[in-house]
Amino acid sequence: xxxxxxxxxxxxxxxxxxxxxxxxxxxxxxxxxxxxxxxxxxxxxxxxxxxxxxxxxxxxxxxxxxxxxxxxxxxxxxxxxxxxxxxxxxxxxxxxxxxx
Numbered sequence: 723x724x725x726x727x728x729x730x731x732x733x734x735x736x737x738x739x740x741x742x743x744x745x746x747x748x749x750x751x752x753x754x755x756x757x758x759x760x761x762x763x764x765x766x767x768x769x770x771x772x773x774x775x776x777x778x779x780x781x782x783x784x785x786x787x788x789x790x791x792x793x794x795x796x797x798x799x800x801x802x803x804x805x806x807x808x809x810x811x812x813x814x815x816x817x818x819x820x821x822x
Contacts, residue, residue, distance in 0.1 A: 723812070725811055725813065726809065729803065732794075736788075736789045736791075739789060741788070747781035750776075750784070752777060754773075755773035758776055
């Protein structure tokens with residue numbers, strides 16, 4: 723079955739991008755926080771607090787920038803899909819699937 727994706731709801735796409743950005747930010751914050759805490763411990767207690775700040779700040783910023791980027795991306799996609807056509811996708815229609 724062939725279908726065309728003509729429109730994306732920008733808020734829906736923004737929520738997905740925001741959640742992914744938060745997950746990527748959490749991973750980056752954990753890695754960056756460990757590095758900052760390890761390297762920063764040579765200079766006193768400032769490194770540990772910088773590491774904690776990274777774990778908190780990276781996911782928040784990732785979620786915010788992901789949400790905004792997803793929203794703008796949805797608007798741009800809808801604008802372009804109206805003019806050049808949407809993305810063509812092909813799906814298989816399985817009906818009822820046989821498990822065994």
